[in-house]
Amino acid sequence: xxxxxxxxxxxxxxxxxxxxxxxxxxxxxxxxxxxxxxxxxxxxxxxxxxxxxxxxxxxxxxxxxxxxxxxxxxxxxxxxxxxxxxxxxxxxxxxxxxxxxxxxxxxxxxxxxxxxxxxxxxxxxxxxxxxxxxxxxxxxxxxxxxxxxxxxxxxxxxxxxxxxxxxxxxxxxxxxxxxxxxxxxxxxxxxxxxxxxxxxxxxxxxxxxxxxxxxxxxxxxxxxxxxxxxxxxxxxxxxxxxxxxxxxxx
Amino acid sequence: xxxxxxxxxxxxxxxxxxxxxxxxxxxxxxxxxxxxxxxxxxxxxxxxxxxxxxxxxxxxxxxxxxxxxxxxxxxxxxxxxxxxxxxxxxxxxxxxxxxxxxxxxxxxxxxxxxxxxxxxxxxxxxxxxxxxxxxxxxxxxxxxxxxxxxxxxxxxxxxxxxxxxxxxxxxxxxxxxxxxxxxxxxxxxxxxxxxxxxxxxxxxxxxxxxxxxxxxxxxxxxxxxxxxxxxxxxxxxxxx
Amino acid sequence: xxxxxxxxxxxxxxxxxxxxxxxxxxxxxxxxxxxxxxxxxxxxxxxxxxxxxxxxxxxxxxxxxxxxxxxxxxxxxxxxxxxxxxxxxxxxxxxxxxxxxxxxxxxxxxxxxxxxxxxxxxxxxxxxxxxxxxxxxxxxxxxxxxxxxxxxxxxxxxxxxxxxxxxxxxxxxxxxxxxxxxxxxxxxxxxxxxxxxxxxxxxxxxxxxxxxxxxxxxxxxxxxxxxxxxxxxxxxxxxxxxxxxxxxxxxxxxxxxxxxxxxxxxxxxxxxxxxxxxxxxxxxxxxxxxxxxxxxxxxxxxxxxxxxxxxxxxxxxxxxxxxxxxxxxxxxxxxxxxxxxxxxx
Numbered sequence: 149x150x151x152x153x154x155x156x157x158x159x160x161x162x163x164x165x166x167x168x169x170x171x172x173x174x175x176x177x178x179x180x181x182x183x184x185x186x187x188x189x190x191x192x193x194x195x196x197x198x199x200x201x202x203x204x205x206x207x208x209x210x211x212x213x214x215x216x217x218x219x220x221x222x223x224x225x226x227x228x229x230x231x232x233x234x235x236x237x238x239x240x241x242x243x244x245x246x247x248x249x250x251x252x253x254x255x256x257x258x259x260x261x262x263x264x265x266x267x268x269x270x271x272x273x274x275x276x277x278x279x280x281x282x283x284x285x286x287x288x289x290x291x292x293x294x295x296x297x298x299x300x301x302x303x304x305x306x307x308x309x310x311x312x313x314x315x316x317x318x319x320x321x322x323x324x325x326x327x328x329x330x331x332x333x334x335x336x337x338x339x340x341x342x343x344x345x346x347x348x349x350x351x352x353x354x355x356x357x358x359x360x361x362x363x364x365x366x367x368x369x370x371x372x373x374x375x376x377x378x379x380x381x382x383x384x385x386x387x388x389x390x391x392x393x394x395x396x397x398x
Numbered sequence: 399x400x401x402x403x404x405x406x407x408x409x410x411x412x413x414x415x416x417x418x419x420x421x422x423x424x425x426x427x428x429x430x431x432x433x434x435x436x437x438x439x440x441x442x443x444x445x446x447x448x449x450x451x452x453x454x455x456x457x458x459x460x461x462x463x464x465x466x467x468x469x470x471x472x473x474x475x476x477x478x479x480x481x482x483x484x485x486x487x488x489x490x491x492x493x494x495x496x497x498x499x500x501x502x503x504x505x506x507x508x509x510x511x512x513x514x515x516x517x518x519x520x521x522x523x524x525x526x527x528x529x530x531x532x533x534x535x536x537x538x539x540x541x542x543x544x545x546x547x548x549x550x551x552x553x554x555x556x557x558x559x560x561x562x563x564x565x566x567x568x569x570x571x572x573x574x575x576x577x578x579x580x581x582x583x584x585x586x587x588x589x590x591x592x593x594x595x596x597x598x599x600x601x602x603x604x605x606x607x608x609x610x611x612x613x614x615x616x617x618x619x620x621x622x623x624x625x626x627x628x629x630x631x632x633x634x635x636x637x638x
Numbered sequence: 639x640x641x642x643x644x645x646x647x648x649x650x651x652x653x654x655x656x657x658x659x660x661x662x663x664x665x666x667x668x669x670x671x672x673x674x675x676x677x678x679x680x681x682x683x684x685x686x687x688x689x690x691x692x693x694x695x696x697x698x699x700x701x702x703x704x705x706x707x708x709x710x711x712x713x714x715x716x717x718x719x720x721x722x723x724x725x726x727x728x729x730x731x732x733x734x735x736x737x738x739x740x741x742x743x744x745x746x747x748x749x750x751x752x753x754x755x756x757x758x759x760x761x762x763x764x765x766x767x768x769x770x771x772x773x774x775x776x777x778x779x780x781x782x783x784x785x786x787x788x789x790x791x792x793x794x795x796x797x798x799x800x801x802x803x804x805x806x807x808x809x810x811x812x813x814x815x816x817x818x819x820x821x822x823x824x825x826x827x828x829x830x831x832x833x834x835x836x837x838x839x840x841x842x843x844x845x846x847x848x849x850x851x852x853x854x855x856x857x858x859x860x861x862x863x864x865x866x867x868x869x870x871x872x873x874x875x876x877x878x879x880x881x882x883x884x885x886x887x888x889x890x891x892x893x894x895x896x897x898x899x900x901x902x903x904x905x906x907x908x909x910x911x912x913x914x915x916x917x918x919x920x921x922x923x924x925x926x927x928x929x930x931x932x933x934x935x936x937x938x939x940x941x942x943x944x945x946x947x948x949x950x951x952x953x954x955x956x957x958x959x960x961x962x963x964x965x966x967x968x969x970x971x972x973x974x975x976x977x978x979x980x981x982x983x
Contacts, residue, residue, distance in 0.1 A: 160980040161698030161948040167978045168956050171902055177965040178902070180881055183500065188965055195967070244618040245611045246575035252592055252607035255600075256412065328486045335489035336579070339592070349495045352745040353720050355582070355877035357965060358499045365492030372487035502885035503874060584874055584887070594848040594873070596748035 177359070185359045193363070195348070200367050202343035206334045207375070210266050211327050214273030219319075221274075222281035223307075232282065239275035247272060247333045251340045265342035269334060273326040280322025284315025313387070320383040324376050331372035335364070415604035433598050434605065439588075443609055446587035449580060450573045450617075453509050457516030457569055462562070465524025469558070470550050472529060482522030490515065490576040494583050503584025511583075512576055516569035523565025527558030556630045563625035570621060574614045588613075698947040701981050707737035710934045715761035716744040717752050719876045720961040720968060721813065721896060721954070725765040725922060727972035732945040735982045736937050744968070748849045749774050756803070756925065762934075763926030768794045768808060769918040771925070773855045780855055780863070783918035787812065791923050804928050806939055808921035811896065811951040815855055815917040816909040817844075818893035818900075820883055824908050831911040832864055835890075839866045842889035845882045848873035850892055857892075859916040883907060895919070896951070898959030922946070948979040 171178065176185035218239070225232040245253075250268040258264045288311045296310045338346030348354055348364040418434040468474040497511050531554045539553045578589040591598045591606030598606075712733055716726030723744045733740035743761055746752045752764050753775065768790040772778040776797045784790045787808045795805045817832055824830070827838050835842070850856035851871060860866050868890070874882055880899050882888035893900070899907055924942050931938055953975070960971040976982045 159697060160700050161944075162980075163948060163953055163956075163975065163978040164980075167974075168952065169959075171959065171963060175964065178963045180884060181500065185965075192965075192967075240618070241615060244571050244614050246571075246578045246614055248575065248578050248589065248592060249607040249610040249614070252603055253611065255607075256604065325486065328483070332487055332489045335491045338491075345489070346491055349489075349491050350582070352718050352723055353877065353961065353965075353968075355495055355875050356499050356881045358496060359965075361492050361496045361499060365489055365496070368489045368492070369487045376483075376487075498878065499881060502887050503872075503878070503882060504887060581873070582875065584872060584882075586873070590848075590873070596750045597848045597852065 177357075180356055181358075183358050184362055188359055189363055196345070196363060196367055199343060199345045199347050199364070200371065203331070203334045203337070203345050203368065204371060206262065206265055206269060206337055206342065206344060207327065207330045207371075210269035210330055210334075211273055211323065213266065214270040214326065214330075215277050215323065217270070218274045218277035219281055222278050222285065225278075225282060226285050226307075235278065236275075236282075239278045242271040243275035248336050248339055251336065255340065260341040262337075262342045264340045265334070265337040265344075269330050269337075272333060273330055276326045276329070277319070277322045280318050280325075281315065284318030284322075285311055287318065288314045316387055317383060320379055320386075324379045327375045327379060328372040331368055331375065335368055412604065412608075414601040415608055418598075418601040418605040419609065434602060439591075439605065439609060442586055442588045442590055442606075443613060445585065446574070446577050446580070446589075446610070447613060449505070449509060449512065449585060449587060450570070450577050453512030453516055453573050453577070454566070454570055456509065456513035457520055457573070458566065460513070461517045461520035461565075462524050465521045465562075466528060466550060466555070469525040469528025470546070470554060475525070475529070478522050478525035482518045485515065485518035488515065490572070491579060491582075494576065494579055498583040505585055508577075508580055508583050508585045512573045515576060516573045519568040519572070520562070520565040523561045523568070524558065527561025527565075528554045530561075531557045559628050559630070560625065563621065563628065567618065567621045567625070570617050571614065574610075574617060578610050698944050698979070698981065701732055701735040701941060701944065703735060703737040704937055705737055707935060707937055708739060710938075711739045712741075712762040712930070712934065712938075713760070714740060714742050714744075715746050715752055715755060715764035716742070717749060717764070717766075718745045718747050721894070721958050722765060723968035724954075724957050724961055724971050724975075725949075727968045728945060728949075728975060729763075729765065729924065729942055731969075731972050731976055732941050732981060733938070735976070736941045738934070738937075748847070750849070753925075756927065757801070759927070762930045763924055765922045766805070766925045767813060767920030768805075768923050769814065769855060769920030771798070771805075771920075771923070773918070774853060780859055780916045780918050783920075785918075787921040790918075790921065794923060798925060799928075802928055803925055804931055805923040805925045806942055808923050809946045809949045809954075810921070811949050811954045812919040812921045813894050813896040813954075814912070814919040815850075816893050816895050816912065817860070817890055818879075818883065818907055818909045819890050820886075821905055821908045823889060824910070829910055831913040832860070832866075832916075833913050834910070835864070835866055839868050841869055843870045843872060843887075844868040844890045844892070845872045845874050845879070845888035846892035847876045847879075855917055863914050863916045880907065896954055896958055898955055898963050901955065902959070902963060922949075945976070945981055948975070948981075 176182050177188050221235050225235050247268060250271065251264055254264045254267055258267060292310055292314060293306065296306050301309065334344055335346040335349065337344040338350050345364040345368050349361050354360045419439050420436050465478065468478055493511055493515060497507055501507050535553060536549060539549045544552065577587050578592065580587045581590045581593055588606045588610045591602040595603050714726050714730045714733070716722040726742050726744045730740045730742040746755050749766065749770050755761050756764060769783050771794045772783050772790065773780060784793060791805060791808045798805050829835060844857065846857060851873065852858055857871055879891045879893055883891045893909060895909065900909065957971045957975055960966045961968055
């Protein structure tokens with residue numbers, strides 16, 4: 149240690165020379181009102197990796213679960229038409245409840261943590277996906293169904309080989325909306341200690357620091373748009389007949 | 399009282415919350431101040447409703463005319479739709495926190511943020527609602543000698559009602575949800591109970607969540623009912 | 639041929655998103671650790687514990703790793719503002735250096751939440767202010783809080799022991815609540831002490847944390863002992879205590895005497911003198927359960943008392959400044975302190 153070289157004994161427990169810094173207020177971060185400090189952002193961007201991944205995980209799991217349930221419900225309602233209005237109303241109620249409230253309503257039952265967040269987020273996606281699957285199935289043209297019946301397809305084959313594939317664009321549209329909305333809402337998971345980018349916004353020391361709020365918000369938005377793009381590309385590959393049709397009419 | 403009505407341990411937690419809503423409780427922080435009770439709950443609930451209604455009205459005031467105009471002319475699709483898509487991606491927590499840190503806390507700053515968040519769904523849905531009225535119908539109307547404004551009023555708008563109302567309902571849900579975390583921006587709404595567990599206790603948190611949910615559902619049902627009344631008979635029959 | 643309007647826009651979005659991601663990844667420097675529950679690696683130095691390394695005239699001693707501690711897991715909590723998180727990190731890193739399997743669970747909430755979490759066994763211990771413990775937990779009036787740090791600790795410890803908890807001896811520095819305002823406001827109304835607010839306070843708004851309203855060492859005390867009534871009290875998050883003054887929305891705001899903002903910014907913010915001593919200053923005492931202390935062995939208390947010896951008021955203020963002004967993470971500030979003071983290499 150420098151002190152030893154200087155021949156002066158430095159006690160443990162006393163901070164070294166130069167520990168106390170002169171602050172003249174010139175650094176960007178020292179001002180509460182500075183909107184964005186690039187220097188700080190560059191140094192600390194790595195801190196956002198874990199929260200971002202936590203949030204991504206929450207969203208992907210929730211949308212998958214929500215999709216599975218909503219799809220099943222829609223098929224049920226497609227088969228038994230009388231179920232349609234009550235299911236729409238039921239999922240609509242889940243959708244209308246503010247997510248923060250939903251997280252906390254679950255608290256006594258599922259406690260703090262990821263499970264609570266996932267349940268609430270999945271419930272939120274139900275109405276979006278359910279509605280879109282229903283619309284997609286409704287919009288299958290009668291001509292296609294007649295042709296299929298004419299070819300001797302059973303009800304089941306009709307559903308899975310004709311109706312569902314033709315409903316894919318509408319279903320994917322619903323998935324895209326669900327994914328983007330859920331990503332935005334998942335920032336609130338911080339209120340149930342489920343991690344995510346919300347911790348960089350509401351966590352200690354962040355509420356008065358615009359730079360971190362902006363970074364967290366932008367990352368959330370970018371992730372949402374990326375997932376949206378991925379789904380769009382996926383749809384492109386899942387519906388080759390639309391490409392053919394487009395080329396044919398070009 | 400509530401313990402007897404809700405014996406199941408799962409719901410015992412909710413019993414405490416209902417007590418919080420209706421009667422003042424002793425806070426578990428020193429000072430012995432009582433918290434909760436129907437007047438405090440109502441005060442925060444009314445504040446939340448007030449903020450949400452004003453923001454929704456502002457959003458409608460801005461979004462509907464623009465949506466009508468663009469939809470009727472058939473231009474600006476990219477703007478109307480793109481804006482709708484983009485706004486869905488904005489995390490409300492970031493918007494509220496940013497406003498609090500940069501502009502400061504206050505009623506009108508909050509209302510403006512909420513209104514801005516509420517504009518895109520209404521704009522998008524108004525646009526698509528008007529834009530998707532099919533050309534033959536409009537041509538027929540023109541053929542009958544209607545002016546542009548009459549076409550808008552008598553043909554396009556009635557057909558667009560379901561879509562526009564859908565947009566308003568979506569906005570309403572978003573606005574109420576964001577108003578819940580308004581205490582971060584200094585406006586005390588029901589979220590105050592939810593965010594400050596150390597003052598209001600677990601009962602308060604749950605009570606806040608319950609009341610917010612009830613209010614959200616009331617709005618939703620009211621708007622759904624309004625939509626049903628405004629949708630012309632013909633469209634309703636068509637939808638069935 | 640129908641030209642799909644949506645495709646170019648979608649492509650543009652994708653391009654921007656891809657670019658943003660690329661920028662983000664390239665800007666990704668060495669990841670610095672975040673402040674929430676992280677296991678800090680135990681630094682292995684000499685293996686025999688309990689040996690005093692003699693440093694000339696030193697009050698503390700360098701921390702040595704004792705392998706006997708490796709089987710003990712500790713979780714150190716903290717309350718929800720930067721000074722608390724720094725302390726939590728200092729204790730966590732010090733205990734890790736001593737060979738414990740220590741991790742942090744910071745920013746739990748206010749004092750009631752932290753105590754609840756401790757009693758529930760979810761954390762091993764957390765740093766509390768003796769004055770807060772006495773007034774908020776044990777119902778003392780501010781005037782009953784001893785001014786002497788050791789007395790205050792003894793009094794608090796006696797109460798904690800009744801609940802199966804125990805508190806270690808206090809830090810050198812103390813912190814207290816304070817009524818703060820812009821210097822311009824103070825000059826305008828000629829305010830130097832809190833008593834000066836008499837007759838003026840009805841025109842002024844006071845902003846504080848939500849729990850402040852009920853705490854006797856906060857608003858409740860101002861109303862009771864100074865007889866002050868304010869135009870309004872607005873609860874805001876602790877983090878915004880300077881923002882609301884700066885944006886001139888709050889006339890008065892509850893601050894802490896150790897806040898770095900008070901020393902910086904050319905005296906823009908000032909605090910009023912607490913002439914009636916309603917805001918007792920509290921040294922930090924580490925509160926833990928007796929059971930945990932027993933199971934963790936002698937190094938637990940020894941390390942904590944050792945590492946906090948260097949926390950004088952100037953040092954704490956400097957650490958606060960690094961986190962609140964320079965936006966370092968509490969973990970970084972804690973590590974810098976431990977290294978500079980010679981506790982770890």
